[in-house]
Amino acid sequence: MANNYLKSESKQLATWYFTFAAIIFGAQLVFGLVVAIQFVVPGFLYGVLDFSIARILHINALVVWMVFAMFGSVYWLLPDETGIETVGIKLGKLLFWIFAAAIVVVVLVFLLVQVGPADNTTIWFITEGREYIEAPRWADWGIVVVALGFVANLFLTGMKGRQTGIVTVLMADMIAFSGLYLAGMFFTNNISVDQYWWWWVIHLWVEATWEVFVGSIAAYGLIKMIGAHRQVVEMWLWIEVAMLFGSGILGLGHHYFWIGTPEYWWEIGALFSALEPLPLVAMFIHVLYDWGKETGLQMAEVHEGHKIEGHTINNKPAFTWFVLNAFGNFLGAGIWGFFHTLPQVNLYTHGTQFTAAHGHLAFFGAYATILVGMMYIAVQGSNGIKVLNHTKASLWGVSLITGGVMGMTIALTIAGYVQVLVSRAQMGATWAAYFDGQDGVWFQQAMDWRLLMGVVTFVGFLFLAKDLLSTGKSAVHIR
Amino acid sequence: MANKSVWSDNRFWRRTATWVTGFASILLIWLTFDTSGQIAMGNDADLKNGVTKRVPGPTVINYKITYEMSPKRGHEVPVIGEKEKFFGRDDYSEKEATALLHLGKLAEQAKNCMDCHTLLGNGAYYAPDLTKAWLDPAWGPNGSMQAMTGKNTREEAMAEFLQHPNQYPTHARMMPDLGITAKEAKGLVAFLKHMSSIDTNGFPRNFGKMQGAIHGK
Numbered sequence: 001m002a003n004n005y006l007k008s009e010s011k012q013l014a015t016w017y018f019t020f021a022a023i024i025f026g027a028q029l030v031f032g033l034v035v036a037i038q039f040v041v042p043g044f045l046y047g048v049l050d051f052s053i054a055r056i057l058h059i060n061a062l063v064v065w066m067v068f069a070m071f072g073s074v075y076w077l078l079p080d081e082t083g084i085e086t087v088g089i090k091l092g093k094l095l096f097w098i099f100a101a102a103i104v105v106v107v108l109v110f111l112l113v114q115v116g117p118a119d120n121t122t123i124w125f126i127t128e129g130r131e132y133i134e135a136p137r138w139a140d141w142g143i144v145v146v147a148l149g150f151v152a153n154l155f156l157t158g159m160k161g162r163q164t165g166i167v168t169v170l171m172a173d174m175i176a177f178s179g180l181y182l183a184g185m186f187f188t189n190n191i192s193v194d195q196y197w198w199w200w201v202i203h204l205w206v207e208a209t210w211e212v213f214v215g216s217i218a219a220y221g222l223i224k225m226i227g228a229h230r231q232v233v234e235m236w237l238w239i240e241v242a243m244l245f246g247s248g249i250l251g252l253g254h255h256y257f258w259i260g261t262p263e264y265w266w267e268i269g270a271l272f273s274a275l276e277p278l279p280l281v282a283m284f285i286h287v288l289y290d291w292g293k294e295t296g297l298q299m300a301e302v303h304e305g306h307k308i309e310g311h312t313i314n315n316k317p318a319f320t321w322f323v324l325n326a327f328g329n330f331l332g333a334g335i336w337g338f339f340h341t342l343p344q345v346n347l348y349t350h351g352t353q354f355t356a357a358h359g360h361l362a363f364f365g366a367y368a369t370i371l372v373g374m375m376y377i378a379v380q381g382s383n384g385i386k387v388l389n390h391t392k393a394s395l396w397g398v399s400l401i402t403g404g405v406m407g408m409t410i411a412l413t414i415a416g417y418v419q420v421l422v423s424r425a426q427m428g429a430t431w432a433a434y435f436d437g438q439d440g441v442w443f444q445q446a447m448d449w450r451l452l453m454g455v456v457t458f459v460g461f462l463f464l465a466k467d468l469l470s471t472g473k474s475a476v477h478i479r
Numbered sequence: 480m481a482n483k484s485v486w487s488d489n490r491f492w493r494r495t496a497t498w499v500t501g502f503a504s505i506l507l508i509w510l511t512f513d514t515s516g517q518i519a520m521g522n523d524a525d526l527k528n529g530v531t532k533r534v535p536g537p538t539v540i541n542y543k544i545t546y547e548m549s550p551k552r553g554h555e556v557p558v559i560g561e562k563e564k565f566f567g568r569d570d571y572s573e574k575e576a577t578a579l580l581h582l583g584k585l586a587e588q589a590k591n592c593m594d595c596h597t598l599l600g601n602g603a604y605y606a607p608d609l610t611k612a613w614l615d616p617a618w619g620p621n622g623s624m625q626a627m628t629g630k631n632t633r634e635e636a637m638a639e640f641l642q643h644p645n646q647y648p649t650h651a652r653m654m655p656d657l658g659i660t661a662k663e664a665k666g667l668v669a670f671l672k673h674m675s676s677i678d679t680n681g682f683p684r685n686f687g688k689m690q691g692a693i694h695g696k
Contacts, residue, residue: 035605038605038652039605042650042651042652042653043651046653046655047645047655047656050595050655051594051595051603051605051652052591052592052594052595052603052605052655053591053594055594055595055603055605056591056594114591115589115590115591115657115658116589117589117658117660117663118582118583118585118586118589118590118663118666119585119589120585122585122588122589123585123588123589126589127588127589127591128588129587129588129589129590129591129592129593129594130588130593131593131594131601131602131603134591134594165489165493168493187584187585187588188584189520189537189577189580189581189584190518190519190520190534191584191598191599191670191674191677192518192533192534192599192677193515193518193519193520193534194584195599195601196511196514196515196518231489234489235487235488235489235492238489238492238493238495238496239492239495239496241496241500242492242495242496242499242500245496245499245500245503245504246499246500246503249500249503249504249506249507250503250506250507252507255601256514257680257682258599258600258610258679258680258681258682259599259600259601259679260518260533260534260599260677260678260679261514261517261518261533261680262513262514262517262518262533263680264510265514266680268510347681347682347683347684348684350600350682351597351600351601351602351604351608352604353604355604356604419604424683424684424685425685427688428683428684428685428686428687428688429608429611429683429684429685429686429687430607430615430616430617430686430687431607431612431615431617431624431649432616432617432623433687434606434607434608435607435649435650438650438652
């Protein structure tokens, strides 16, 4: 992707990260289809690629592509924000290859070896078997090294160059992001202790540091795409940080209802996780409001001699994805999360497809959208385009992906409802009760719909991939 | 810009963000110390003296565990009862029981159990929740699983199933053969029995209501 429009080495490196991220995104969807098929046709790949392994690949691919796209986003915005080139660019490039190679090895081991005997060699070299962070321990240490190198680059560049609010927030956020991973790297016989610290990685990543990261990216994107005032955007960024960390850190409590932890987590978890939806939409709405007030009236702009009506948005696909982020984050993380966050409800909904419904819409709405938006900003920059417009493929891509994910979410919500009513409320969560719920007609139909919507999402991804690869050459843009 | 208000001042909000984050973090750390004490694993002496722990010691496998409604707390809690044989013995020493639990927890991770099942409600949703699986009526004296495996006790039926899951089809969604050895299976069953004794604040609610797991003495 790199070419003569891309003078900055940091931005070139960012395009490497984005490219790898997009490939892994595709892999995530492929393995997602496998598990969706297994819910409908249980014998599918039985004994070859069992549900457990396909699911590990589905979810770990999600985490990995998002982390790659996050690193890419930071490398992209650093030169713009700090005004200088990223300091340790050679280190950054080396770490990229180490990270990518390690992931390929881990994936091959997951595919070919899958499980091991119950001893420490398995934990070190095959799988740690802890949901979402299954990577074996050697890879854990590798990730820590890569993350430290990345943070070093961010800090050295941030210290040397201009320190904007966005860079300051990112610096603080990425330290927490890297440090929290350490909480997932030990073994204990006590599963309550295991789960207690496991959530420090999972929750404090996803519902605290990742969300703050998204706030910073949104701030950067709005300045870039619509020329929003830095003062205004950064003020809202700080408010976001206060609200996100203020609710998200103790919102951790909503995972501590049933794992053996004391009852006081009921109140703490309920209160703070109920506050979690509030910040998710705040900054965006206010920036749009301020933008509309200050620049919305000046609709006509002049580009290279000819007048262009209404081009105050200079990257329409990216802007579309950023707007979807504002809504998707609020709906998926906020509303769908709030559905089952109160302990009185969660007692019945915990560990059902409700969680899967929330997970699908939240990860898509809060993270996938904005990271795809950043990929479009990178495409724009790499091709020296002044105004990047929608193509047919970008519209098909965004529509099918969004429709597909929304469809999966609704289907899984219905499945969760059946599960709660039959398996939990009525029958009482035993083995027999579980399968009574799974065999319900509504549950099974919901799973058929989930698969269908998964296919829709995948087709949308193909359009997206095509567009990201080819839109730079399209004639619809203004150069 | 003439009237500079504190509400639109970036420095004010930066300080607010710092203080709020710091306060939340300190509160979390403080609560973590308290919780860590409460969820630390008990020991054999606690069990012998009837001291209730949220997470009992590994020798809990020497005792009968039931899941009963506590009128005081308003939900079901695990109750540790009289001695009960586990693979023919009820005198596992602390060291032996710990070794079994260790093996079982390692096996649970090495076989990726949580990527199909849920444990303490966390995990995947492709297979049943194992939080109180040890108490599931299906493994009990008149249970379908005990009958299918042809074994006489809960622990033997579970261990047999874990070693040869594809010989005992329980549902169209079958558990795959994960190469679990007899030793590992014993550890896994010990792990499951131990997990059923963890006080999960009443989760899962009404466990086995229709099938008699509660008050199922």
